[in-house]
Amino acid sequence: MIFRQLFESETSTYTYLLGCPITHRALLIDPVASEVETYTTLLDQLGLTLFYTLETHVHADHITGSGLLKERLGSHSIVHQGAGTLCPDLLVSDGVRLQMGSIEWHVLHTPGHTQSCVSYLFNDRVFTGDALLIGGCGRTDFQQGDPGQLFDSIHQKLFTLPPETLVYPGHDYQGLTVSSIRQEIQKNNRLGPDVDRNTFIQLMNHLDLPLPRHIHAAVPANLACGKVDVTP
Amino acid sequence: MIFRQLFESETSTYTYLLGCPITHRALLIDPVASEVETYTTLLDQLGLTLFYTLETHVHADHITGSGLLKERLGSHSIVHQGAGTLCPDLLVSDGVRLQMGSIEWHVLHTPGHTQSCVSYLFNDRVFTGDALLIGGCGRTDFQQGDPGQLFDSIHQKLFTLPPETLVYPGHDYQGLTVSSIRQEIQKNNRLGPDVDRNTFIQLMNHLDLPLPRHIHAAVPANLACGKVDVTP
Numbered sequence: 001m002i003f004r005q006l007f008e009s010e011t012s013t014y015t016y017l018l019g020c021p022i023t024h025r026a027l028l029i030d031p032v033a034s035e036v037e038t039y040t041t042l043l044d045q046l047g048l049t050l051f052y053t054l055e056t057h058v059h060a061d062h063i064t065g066s067g068l069l070k071e072r073l074g075s076h077s078i079v080h081q082g083a084g085t086l087c088p089d090l091l092v093s094d095g096v097r098l099q100m101g102s103i104e105w106h107v108l109h110t111p112g113h114t115q116s117c118v119s120y121l122f123n124d125r126v127f128t129g130d131a132l133l134i135g136g137c138g139r140t141d142f143q144q145g146d147p148g149q150l151f152d153s154i155h156q157k158l159f160t161l162p163p164e165t166l167v168y169p170g171h172d173y174q175g176l177t178v179s180s181i182r183q184e185i186q187k188n189n190r191l192g193p194d195v196d197r198n199t200f201i202q203l204m205n206h207l208d209l210p211l212p213r214h215i216h217a218a219v220p221a222n223l224a225c226g227k228v229d230v231t232p
Numbered sequence: 233m234i235f236r237q238l239f240e241s242e243t244s245t246y247t248y249l250l251g252c253p254i255t256h257r258a259l260l261i262d263p264v265a266s267e268v269e270t271y272t273t274l275l276d277q278l279g280l281t282l283f284y285t286l287e288t289h290v291h292a293d294h295i296t297g298s299g300l301l302k303e304r305l306g307s308h309s310i311v312h313q314g315a316g317t318l319c320p321d322l323l324v325s326d327g328v329r330l331q332m333g334s335i336e337w338h339v340l341h342t343p344g345h346t347q348s349c350v351s352y353l354f355n356d357r358v359f360t361g362d363a364l365l366i367g368g369c370g371r372t373d374f375q376q377g378d379p380g381q382l383f384d385s386i387h388q389k390l391f392t393l394p395p396e397t398l399v400y401p402g403h404d405y406q407g408l409t410v411s412s413i414r415q416e417i418q419k420n421n422r423l424g425p426d427v428d429r430n431t432f433i434q435l436m437n438h439l440d441l442p443l444p445r446h447i448h449a450a451v452p453a454n455l456a457c458g459k460v461d462v463t464p
Binding site: 051076081088089090091092093095096097098099100101 | 283308313320321322323324325327328329330331332333
């Protein structure tokens with residue numbers, strides 16, 4: 001499998017490119033609107049055709065590139081059924097399996113950061129969006145976030161995967177790129193062995209974080225697949 | 233590709249089994265609830281695992297087997313985004329491409345019989361549900377049917393396919409099993425070369441057919457994936 005991890009520095013967002021070496025089809029997980037030119041160039045260099053864009057959720061911090069990529073390259077966007085976006089091509093739910101050439105993946109519904117968060121499991125690696133971050137997790141104080149639900153998603157859907165599964169998050173703010181389920185079970189600050197469900201809920205309910213800088217522009221823009229003017 | 237055309241005689245419904253000989257995965261197009269036992273036996277005989285069920289639309293005449301098959305075999309149901317069903321696993325839209333093992337197909341949104349009718353194009357054959365029948369078409373007088381829309385769906389989406397494409401309909405009441413796009417363009421009674429759009433609309437608006445016998449049980453049952461008691 002062709003694999004690239006791409007970083008958008010303004011919002012510390014990871015985007016992932018996965019490609020099938022047989023069909024030369026590619027997908028992007030969580031593409032960012034401002035990076036569409038970069039993706040197009042990279043796809044050209046690798047000789048790949050963009051087939052799907054996969055969203056882990058409706059983002060509050062950055063604008064999805066899925067709509068622009070569809071216009072430019074004819075890709076189809078995949079989101080969770082509960083996302084309420086205005087222009088998805090394929091709406092998925094927990095347990096569904098999809099295939100692109102030689103690549104296959106499972107959809108895991110992992111709500112809690114938002115109601116429609118999903119993780120995508122590709123054999124030995126899982127893309128967790130903002131549900132499970134390296135050493136942490138997404139916040140739960142907007143977009144119908146729910147700390148108890150996030151605790152259950154992570155413990156029941158992600159921590160039950162094979163321990164050697166690689167964890168690729170939607171963001172990292174400290175330069176970390178990848179972890180594993182084993183490492184997160186053992187070492188995650190918010191979700192490790194010493195943190196029970198009630199402690200986690202208390203912790204998450206008292207983070208007192210400011211809202212993401214671009215949330216009031218980003219959420220409506222993402223509900224329109226990133227095709228809305230988002231000039232602050 | 234493994235291929236079987238199955239007939240349910242009470243409602244003259246065709247169900248199609250397509251299987252991948254490499255992965256031994258199968259899908260069923262428009263399965264009927266009363267035939268679930270038959271499908272299960274057939275899949276066993278062929279050594280196939282049921283992976284997906286595909287609905288061409290919310291049926292008014294028979295009850296889908298998708299819910300029962302999901303419970304029994306773990307298959308996932310695929311329907312159009314506009315179907316409004318309560319329990320789909322994967323919601324598709326026009327132009328989306330999906331793959332199961334070595335089998336790939338396109339979704340063509342072909343509304344008019346109902347708003348959420350789709351046809352599924354698998355390389356050399358198209359499964360048209362109740363949009364295009366052999367020598368005819370589905371009625372347009374309930375479930376938001378629209379004769380002008382059906383005319384456009386058939387002429388723009390189906391009659392533009394390669395003429396040798398095989399046409400497999402959702403029903404036939406005269407023992408016909410398969411046609412081709414070329415034959416339908418030339419010979420379809422309601423949609424052939426002599427029938428313009430206005431003539432078609434007039435014709436469809438004056439069919440004066442009785443409602444399907446089971447419509448008041450079938451539609452709500454199908455909106456619940458066939459898992460509602462449908463005893464008349």
